Amino acid sequence: MNSHAVELRNVGKDYKYFRLNDISLSLPTGSITGFIGVNGAGKSTTIRILLGLVHQDRGSVQVLGQTMPDQQVLAKREIGYVSEDMRLYPKANLAWHMQFIQSIYPNWDQAYAEHLLKRFDLRAEQKIKGLSHGQRVKATLLLALAHRPKLLVLDEPTTGLDPVARQEVLSALMEVLADEQRTILFSSHNTLDVEQISDQVAFIDQGTIIEATSKEDLLDLWRRLRVRIEPGQSLAELPHIVQQQGNGQLQSLITNRYSPELHQIYQQAGLEIQAVEYLTLEEIFVASIQARREGKTL
Known part of the structure; x- marks a missing residue:
């Protein structure tokens, strides 16, 4: 079995006003990798390429042993995805969404879904339009987790959450790690969240990976x-x-x-x-960005 759930090798993408520069990033199977960068640094572009939503101009992408984007259908059976800008159907209730996702994913675990309903203090019969922002995030996390994905991709999932809701989301992620074969990519500009749950970290700035290592090594060396x-x-x-x-x-x-x-x-x-x-992870991240932009070699 491959020791890496995700492998990006020299991946690049060119836009008119932005360039993703030869991204190389590996996510060990069973790890939680915090993907940190300011808004516009290239986090979401990298994630979209990883998911097959955007085709890279160069480089190779392997996700759960599948080549992306050519084999994305096979890969996506084992991927759960949550983003801050995901939209559920406001007039439908959560139960309808659960049944819809269950019809797509053969690995849907109804008992686990019901456990998450209680864990997140959600009611299946409640319509989405009646949920708070924190409840909607927890609902999308439930839908992503309940089909037991091997890879969980979270793109800024805690943005805008109050401290209690944020802690509930982070606690659920730690529970997912109980299965050591699951892998999480956690994209955020909130370094406190990343520092709390991750064991690997990657910094991205202006389309370039400037650091990718274990969190403990990083905190020890700086x-x-x-x-x-x-x-x-x-x-x-x-x-x-x-x-x-x-x-x-x-x-x-x-x-x-x-x-x-x-x-x-x-x-x-x-x-x-x-x-x-x-230093805290935030202090390390800021110092790394400043040093790079001043032309210093890290």
């Missing part, structure tokens, strides 16, 4: 160092400094290649290291 420097001292030659902030003798340095050996290197250069701090 650190903020609070240092004291002598007046007139230059930091230009010091290795692995992604960002420098501060005035005068007290400076804040961000490194993306932290190791204990850096202490000795920096101290030999005359720096007094006063503190070493972990």
Whole structure:
């Protein structure tokens, strides 16, 4: 069995005002990958190519062992998809939608669907037009989960949700992971959600993947160092400094290649290291984007 549920190799797509630049991304089977980027970075374009909704201009796409877009019909039997802009039929109730999805997917699990109804505090007989925004998101998540997909693709699913509804959605995703053969791609600009549930992360900026690795490795390698420097001292030659902030003798340095050996290197250069701090995923993402746009090598 393939160890990767999704493999994109040098995938590109050209539009008049946007270009997806040779995207290479692998999603290990059983993983939750957080796909992070600002609006317009290329997240949704990448997802549409992955789903066969948009045909790439170059590169190869394999999803659950199927070549996309040629074999998308076979692949989509095992894919669940939820997007912030998905629309259900407002005059129909949730039960009608459940029966409709059941007629399409042979793997529909009615017992699991009823469990999710209770878990999400939804009523099958209620019409969609009477649901709140949070309830509609949970309804689309139910429809995607109840046919037991091997790959779950979530494109900004928590946008606009209140904290309670957001937590319910995230808890459901963690439950899906109980089956280690399921894979989730979670696209969001909300790094807090991604940091909470993902084990892999990928950053995309201006159509280019700038980082793709395990979340734990990323959080371990990026650190903020609070240092004291002598007046007139230059930091230009010091290795692995992604960002420098501060005035005068007290400076804040961000490194993306932290190791204990850096202490000795920096101290030999005359720096007094006063503190070493972990960064949040959001801080790492912002620093990565800023460094890339300033032309720094990460």
